[in-house]
Structure formats: structure tokens, C-alpha cells
Amino acid sequence: MKPMEVTPTTVMGPLMLTNPYTPRQAPHQLDGRAAEHEAIRAKRLAFSMGGLVAVVTAAVSLPASVSAAPGGVPGNKPSFSPDVSANGRFVVFGSDATNLVPGDTNGRRDVFVRDTQNRTTRLVSKGLNGRQSNGASYFTNISDDGRFVSFVSRASNLVLGDTNGKDDVFRADLSTGKIIRVSVGAGGVQANGASEGARMSANGNSIVFGSAASNLIRGDTNGVNDVFLRDISTGVTRRLSTTSQGNQNLASSRAAAISPNGSIATWVGPVGFHDAVYRWDRGTNKVTISAEPSEGVGTLRVSNGGPAWAEADTDGYNYYYSIRVYNQPATSAFIVEYSNNTMLNEFDVSLWGNMVAFANPDTYRVEVRDKTTSDLSSDEPLAAVGSAEWRGIAFSSDGNKVVGVDTAGQIKLWSWRTNAVTIVSVN
Incomplete structure (x- = not known):
């Protein structure tokens, strides 16, 4: 849900939106939400979140209940790049804080997961035998059921035999x-180049990532960053970023993304002297070009219905x-336009691409647009959260929870149906 990649030196996190419908719903079932969306528009609700002003269309209006940190103390340093499980219970994030779990003295950015139901915070990026990791970890994703977490780390003590001295992808x-x-090749051979930007399917099995390594597959001789797919269940790593004819690219590919059901992968790659949006389909094993924006491609996302991207034109x-x-049907484009001098890089799409969330650079609002129930040309969003300081956002699959980073670098969970706001980056 970049490619505004969250590295240990990057403050801004991605705008991520997991689908607002359950993974088992088919595209035709989405129309059944129309009545609910109309009810949601019945009332408008405003609240303040630590300097963050939010304006939301809500079905009910309850007194705001901002909880500083139920059962815990907020992190003593900033947190970044949150992601959220399907029902909003589990929130994963990277943090520089040292007080989220006991004994955190490694001085590195770590990955944590917060169980909002049991009110516990757990260290994920843990070294062998329970030791602290010896390198920074970042770029987090969580599976729909909250069981699996993927991340990138430069630590060398998370698994046995990590001696390449490179950033690797872990689950x-x-x-x-x-x-x-x-980020390994056949037989588990470790990469001879750095890997980055991992994205995981909803079930946690398929992970796409970029890598400069040349030994993850045979015949990788182009000497540039490629996009790879690792299927955990089969132990197979394959390169996706080829031309439509199956040849190696001569320039780097980036911004890998994978659909929730793992059937589609997308990335930004070269075509001629400019970038294009590439698409790989698991069913056909074919690579095609979805678009060639004349003035560049920004952040890339993908739903079960197809790719989504930020672009510039003139x-x-x-x-x-x-x-x-592009959603279901794939020939139907859902377009959010913005005529100013800023790429709409902070955005993500829902399960089938029928909803999009994005940060509006003019209004400083994070807006959610619904293709099936609202006029796309309308300035009226289904929901909006506003602040120039809002760093990143994740929307749970059930459509009930929003996660973001506030002005103090804390991760907050907002249940918009009850208007309850809770700090998640706590111990």
C-alpha cells in the first residue's frame, strides 16, 4: 500500500490502503456496500488528533475519545511506515523508540507489532536465540490475518549464514x-547485492522485492536492479522485470507491488528513454506494459483488479x-486528477481497486474516493483526514480502522465508527 521507500534515514512513510472489503468478496459483491456508503454520508464528523484535524463522513456521531496510550507509554522516538491487518487488530511498524519492549538497547530501528485487542507490543525483528538484531529493520508489511510480517533489514543475525553484508528481505x-x-536464490543462496522494497500478498506467501543481486536466478547479467518474486511455499525465486519479449532490461526496475491474491505483480521499468508501468500475470506468466506516462511514474500499487499508479502529463x-x-472490469479506469505541480505519490487502493485513498497536497487532507457510489469529479470525498503533518496512513480491510503517524511520530489507530483514537506505538 512509495515508492516513497522507508529507510532508516527516511521520516515519511507510505500511504497504504488495504482493501475495505474482506479478501473473500468478489467484485460484484462490492455493489452491496452502496447503501452503507450513502448512510455514511448522512453526517459529517470532525475531531482533533494531537494537532491533526480530521473531517470524516460518518454514520454515527459519538463523543471523541482520544486515548493517550491504554496500558502503555508512547515511544520515546519516532515510529514509521505502519501497516494493518484485515480487521485492524494488528498494526506493524518500524520504530527508533527504545521503550516499546524491555531491554531494547541495540540502538537500531526495529520492527514491532501491536495487538490492539490484548494491548501488547511485540518485537518482530529479533535475532537468533532471542538476541537483539545488529542492524536496522524497516519497510514493513503484515498479512491479512496478522500472522506474517515482511520487512527489509541490514541485520546479519536474524538467520543463520547471513554473511553477505547487504540489506535483505525477511519474513x-x-x-x-x-x-x-x-531474498535468496536457488537452494537458499544469499544475494550478492542489496534488496529493497518488499511487498507481500494477503496470505503472506508471495513477496515481491527489488534487488541489485545477480545470483538470484541464472542468466542475470544486466548489472541493474531487477524485480523478483519469491513464493515461500515452493521456494522458487523468479525475475519478473523483463521486457514484454522476455529479454533483460538494460536499466533498473523499481517500485514492486503485488495484488492481495498474488495473481498480479507490477513495477516501474524502462521502455526506450522513459519509464513504463509493467504488469505480470501469474495465470499466463506474461509481462505486458500497462502505461507509458510521458512525464514520469510515481508510486505504484496493485489491486486484484489491476495496477494503479501516480503519473504526470503535459x-x-x-x-x-x-x-x-484499473479495477474490475479491467477496461474501466478510475481516475483522480490534480492540476498542480505535485505528484500524487501518497496513495493506495482497495481490494479490487474500487476505492482509492490519497493525500491531497492542496488541502492537506487524506481523501478516500469510492468509484461505485460517488462522482469521481466531485470534490466531496467519502472520508478525509487533514493535516500537513500527516505522514502515512493504512486502512484496514474491513473498512473500520485507520492507522497513521502523527506530528510527534507516534502511530495512531482511529476507529472512525466510534471516533475513538488510540496511540499504537506504545509499550
């Missing part, structure tokens, strides 16, 4: 505590910026 199984390295006099979302 933690929270049910067993086991961490595996994802008529020779003015520049125009938009988000283009």
Missing part, C-alpha cells in the same frame, strides 16, 4: 517466532498529475 511468522530470509504548457486505477 517473520508470528505464530512460531521463526524468521526466514526471502499539454506542452501545463503539467497535470493524476492517479489512475
Whole structure:
């Protein structure tokens, strides 16, 4: 849900939106939400979140209840890049804080998961035998059920035999505590180049990532960053970022993303002297070009219905910026336009691409647009959260919870139906 990549030196996190419908719903079932969306528009509700003013369309209006930190103390340093499980119970994030769990003395950015139901915070990026990691960890994702967490780390003590001295991609199984390295080649050979930007399917099995390594597959001789897919269940790593004819690219590819059901992967890659949006379909194993924006591609996302991207265009006099979302049916484009001099890089899409959330640079609001129930040309969003300091946002699959980073660098969970706001980055 970048490619505004969250590294240990980057403050801004991504705008991420997991789908507002359950993974089992088919596209035709989304229309049944129309009546609910109309009810949601019945009342408008405003609240203040630590300097963050939010204006939301809500079905009910209850007194705001901002809880500083139920059962815990907020982190003593900033947190970043949150993601949230399907029902909003589990929130994963990176943090520089040292007081979220006992004995955190490694002085590195770590990955944590907060169980909002049991009010517990758990260290995810843990070294072998329970030791602290010896390197920074970041770029977090969590599976829909909250069991798996993927992240990038430069630590060398998360798994046995990590001697490459490179940033690698890992996946933690929270049910067993086991961490595996994802950015590996055949037989588990470790990468000879750095890996980055991991994205995980909803079930935690398929993970796409970028890597400069040349030994993850045979015949990788182009010497540039490529996009790879690792399927955990089969142990197979494959390169996705080829041309439509199956040839190696001569320039780097970036911004990998994978659909919730793992059937579609997208990335930004070269075509001629400019960038294009590439798409790989698991069913056909074919690579195609979805778009070639004339003035560049920004953040890339993908739903089960197809890719979505931020792009820039020009008529020779003015520049125009938009988000283009392809959903079900795939021929139907869902477009959010913005005619100013800023790429709409902070956004994400819902399960089937029927909803898009984005940060509006003019109003400083995070807006949610619904293709099925609202006029796309309307300035009236389904919901909006506003602040120039709002760093990142994640929307739970059930559509009930929003997670973001406030002005103090704390992760907050907002249940918009009850208007309750809780700090999540706590011990």
C-alpha cells in the first residue's frame, strides 16, 4: 500500500490502503456496500488528533475519545511506515523508540507489532536465540490475518549464514517466532547485492522485492536492479522485470507491488528513454506494459483488479498529475486528477481497486474516493483526514480502522465508527 521507500534515514512513510472489503468478496459483491456508503454520508464528523484535524463522513456521531496510550507509554522516538491487518487488530511498524519492549538497547530501528485487542507490543525483528538484531529493520508489511510480517533489514543475525553484508528481505511468522530470509536464490543462496522494497500478498506467501543481486536466478547479467518474486511455499525465486519479449532490461526496475491474491505483480521499468508501468500475470506468466506516462511514474500499487499508479502529463504548457486505477472490469479506469505541480505519490487502493485513498497536497487532507457510489469529479470525498503533518496512513480491510503517524511520530489507530483514537506505538 512509495515508492516513497522507508529507510532508516527516511521520516515519511507510505500511504497504504488495504482493501475495505474482506479478501473473500468478489467484485460484484462490492455493489452491496452502496447503501452503507450513502448512510455514511448522512453526517459529517470532525475531531482533533494531537494537532491533526480530521473531517470524516460518518454514520454515527459519538463523543471523541482520544486515548493517550491504554496500558502503555508512547515511544520515546519516532515510529514509521505502519501497516494493518484485515480487521485492524494488528498494526506493524518500524520504530527508533527504545521503550516499546524491555531491554531494547541495540540502538537500531526495529520492527514491532501491536495487538490492539490484548494491548501488547511485540518485537518482530529479533535475532537468533532471542538476541537483539545488529542492524536496522524497516519497510514493513503484515498479512491479512496478522500472522506474517515482511520487512527489509541490514541485520546479519536474524538467520543463520547471513554473511553477505547487504540489506535483505525477511519474513517473520508470528505464530512460531521463526524468521526466514526471502531474498535468496536457488537452494537458499544469499544475494550478492542489496534488496529493497518488499511487498507481500494477503496470505503472506508471495513477496515481491527489488534487488541489485545477480545470483538470484541464472542468466542475470544486466548489472541493474531487477524485480523478483519469491513464493515461500515452493521456494522458487523468479525475475519478473523483463521486457514484454522476455529479454533483460538494460536499466533498473523499481517500485514492486503485488495484488492481495498474488495473481498480479507490477513495477516501474524502462521502455526506450522513459519509464513504463509493467504488469505480470501469474495465470499466463506474461509481462505486458500497462502505461507509458510521458512525464514520469510515481508510486505504484496493485489491486486484484489491476495496477494503479501516480503519473504526470503535459499539454506542452501545463503539467497535470493524476492517479489512475484499473479495477474490475479491467477496461474501466478510475481516475483522480490534480492540476498542480505535485505528484500524487501518497496513495493506495482497495481490494479490487474500487476505492482509492490519497493525500491531497492542496488541502492537506487524506481523501478516500469510492468509484461505485460517488462522482469521481466531485470534490466531496467519502472520508478525509487533514493535516500537513500527516505522514502515512493504512486502512484496514474491513473498512473500520485507520492507522497513521502523527506530528510527534507516534502511530495512531482511529476507529472512525466510534471516533475513538488510540496511540499504537506504545509499550
